[in-house]
Amino acid sequence: MKVILSADRTCDLTDELRETYGVETIPYHISLEGKDYTDNVDITPEELYQAFWDRKVLPKTSAINAFEYKNYFEQWTSQGYAVIHFCLGSALTSSYQNCCIAAEELENVYVIDSCNLSSATGLQILDCRKKIDEGMAPEEIYEYFSHNQQKYHGSFVIDTYEFLKAGGRCSAITAFSANLLNIKVSIEVDNTSGGMNVGKKYRGKQDKVLKQYVKDKLTQYPDIVRDKIFITHSGIDEKYIELVRQTIEETMSFEHIYVTKASCTISSHCGPGTLGILFATEEARE
Template structure:
């Protein structure tokens, strides 16, 4: 049986500690800012993007990983006789999955998985794959199992402001102004059948109040939440809010692990700072 390499687009937002612990290989997205091409979380960080917006009123464009990049990335493993399970950002959000499939078809031995998700919603599947590898499962079986699990990964986020969404052309100025005037903080929810994003409940009030209500609402929405892990993932937010959400989770439900991770540039540039979500799996 061939050894299986675990790989993912950088948008899985696991953080360095989990990446190393579970031997996850990343390939970064492109961040094009002010005429320069950067590699996500390699030579640019979200705070640089925020600073560019605050000082120059510019936002980056993000670019998918292309077929040739995937081929060059995978080739060394294939030439050494390994197989690769690679998890992609949801196909509704990027062409990277399609590009990965084209590279896989040419090389063989590559098993792309459309996560139908983003950020650590995708990260759950990556860690699931790591556990399957440790159990000795074959790459094809891991791929099939992951594809059947995408509907069990639940990702959502609370936006503190719609300013970045508006600046990126993802909501109208009227919507952004209305949300600001009414002190509304929308919940962005990921459709785990495709990875598409939509607006869910609109919360009203300050961020502290909203985050507590949002956390309780999400944990009460399912009666079969897996208790092995939950992610608190944010785009850059004060530690006091993270600890508030952590305490709310602990008071509401017992989890073996509560992981805190920071979103990549690809995710952060669309939602702006002070965005936070809880991401979990159901049985």
């Protein structure tokens, strides 16, 4: 049986990676000032940022509903294909439950809760392609990734608190104090659900913070998988990307360092200047 590898587009893989690894994706919806858009199809993170800076309006992101998922999957299941689909972490969205509802009405659709976001989900997808190519059955692949999400680690450092404050995710006092003291917070993804926790707090200029953050993350685990690592950002000056790449190379050797840009769904919550590194470990670790 031919297997289709699929994901929510919040996996934040580049067009090139999706094409190379044969990954189909379905995007989320963005609502801005009464108009509906398709994430990274007819609206970009920069347009969302500009709307906020100019008019202090925030977008609303919408989960993919069960009807959309069903129609999306049927283009392949109707031809006898199996579909393995990775969802954005279930703690972050109702899309996972909607996807499961759609899958129950079809045959051979395997829905995996990535328990993560952005390119930490992308890491799972690239590893899944290898298992598909090796001939592993869809049922076995589903079982593997449903029990090994804790091998995949995502975190990021936020540069501005304006979007978090406007979205009600931090108080005005917290945002003011952090900006006054030049504090930048590392947000750690809980890879048992996809939820997020506050991690280490850094103080100083962005270049200093990012360099220390990379070193901290790469020395946190003794068994980081060296085949690939992602640098994913929400829109940031190229010099910081290169600084992070250089710091990675100085700290640890990876076969591939991929740079990707976060989707509107991810970027709209954290604002511009956010950057994270995302990687896997040999053993499952929270």
